[in-house]
Amino acid sequence: MRRIDLFCKLIAPVFISLVDSFSTRVAIWTVLGLNMASVLVEYVAIAQVYRSVPELKKHAATTTLATSPNNAATQIPGRPCQGIVSYLRETLAPWQDFVTNRVFIASFALSLIYLTVLSFGATMVTYLLHSGFDSLEVSCMRIGSVAAELAGTWIAPLIMNRIGPIRSGLWFLNWQFCCVAGAAAAYVPWDSNSRLVAGCLVIGVALSRIGLWGFDLSVQFLVQENVEEHARTRFSATETALQNIFEMLSFASTIVFSRPEQFEYPVMISSGAVAVAAICFATYVRKERGHLLHRSKCMGGDKVLYRAVPSPA
Template structure:
């Protein structure tokens, strides 16, 4: 073989290798970012709206009890525990990012439309219709229970597809297109905006649904509104996502499965997987999860989902059962969402400030604890985060979970010490920032989990979260009466305290300390002067 042919083969090999790499450096233009935000906004709008309205549907179908709401939560969360790891693996291994995202969107919208039809059948029984209407079904408890199970089944599909959409967007698309730290549309900026979109949707979407139901005095109209909203948003969301994908070379590069050294990365048709292998895959996912450096703060975050004093099914059903109207509940929930939205502005500033303060104190050369523990691979440092961002995340996360403990304590005291009406007033106004640490801790997993494990980790993390969700729902079933809710509040506070202890211990282990006592001593001496 002559040298020319050898040279041509070498060039072809190098060209083939180059095709495996992103053709350009990551980053977004303003137009691309807007399209990305629009797609995410419509997904979150529908997810947050259906999450809220399903609670109202269940409360209307089964009034005067917490059992139905808790059972619905248990069924959905149990399915999430079993299947979330597979969803994460599917997102991780799917080569086409656009097809993956569009699949989650289409499946989600379809499940909402079909589920809404069955909710409409349940709420059309004559004992649940408040006034004469054209379409009324006779009362049949057995049929209602069967249709309820079917509606919950489509709720499972809705939740799984919503989870897949979130994993695909936050752990794949956003991380892929994020610019290096300090540049426009870097990972911290994108996460802040995405979280802000989530919280704005969490605020406005339920408000509009509540307005529709209150204005028409019909939960059935709320079902129709939910279905129409899902249908209308489908083309807008898909067009926006496709626009980002078409204009981003790094997103269009097909993902290849990690291959052993020396083998070609050629996708092969996936054989049918027996259920025993799927269970084994689930256990392997948990093995991977607990082998990462960030599993402790992840579990600490998951523990917060045991908290039953947040705006979810158990607490909202409790408020409805003790006589609070939907507009009052919606207004109180909106106040909490405003505080959460403000956290998306404060958190990036806090991360930068606390990271910068640490670096000024250590000059990045003293202890060097975070930079030398090997949590971030050198090849990923420029794309994920530098040491300053990591330290800022750790320190601000500690402030966030500590604030949640302080925020929840007076609520528990109020529920145990004051009258029913006053405890409600105190409860709805006191835990406004109960979920503020969530997205900052999610940024930690984006930073500290290797690129080839992020989506799988997110799937297992969702399963862990739902373990605590299902424990919370089971506890609610054990204490179903409204006068027993004070015990649920106490259990919630204990869970938050354990979460605080876990995260505090992890930060101390990573950094070797929690406070700079020498700085406190310097401040004390300065103040005495």
């Protein structure tokens, strides 16, 4: 599913750029037509899934007085806030389950990396255009980035099968941090509006996408394996809500630092978010495995222990 999504993201900008080079008006109508056609396909697909999965037709039982047809209890004189308290309790229940789950820290780390402008979205594309690149060059950069993301969806299963999802998640996230940290470091010696800095940013962001999707797949595997079946939908929905919150914060950073010459500040905030995410996931790894690195394999600990223990003879 990730590959299908990323492949569409690879083809779409190239196709629209070619149409736009011919006529912007035609490109606008093309986008409108494709969106209208995709809505019809999406509704048909949703209907097919609904008919093929009988469990979707089941209705959840009413669990509170506030949502039952006979909700006269919520109108008891002297207790006008009972309905509000009940509503707040129901609203906060998914968040309580989310925070108390054993994979919360891993999921939080994944959500935190959505606080970023280091992707080929509207914000970074605008910055690249301001730096002197044209739309065709930006489209080519996006192609390279999506190609790296596609590579991540093939690399991740191979590494996960070899070293497990926990260690692979740690490796992928650290790779992403190194890439975005290198891209952010380019702003220190040079002017933020130079094409050289923008080029370093593009390379760092493109390479970081391998780590991003590898880490995403690793965490999603952990969620599927460790969250109870009846709670997976609620957990994933809460995780998505948290991701949207961090994404809005990334938009807020560009509202505060709105001028192109200030783009380095959202970049620093984004790289800082990845750093905090790496710390959070390292905490989860140590909690689950008891260590971050194999001392025997990384520092020769097995040889040290062998020499320290006397021979039985």
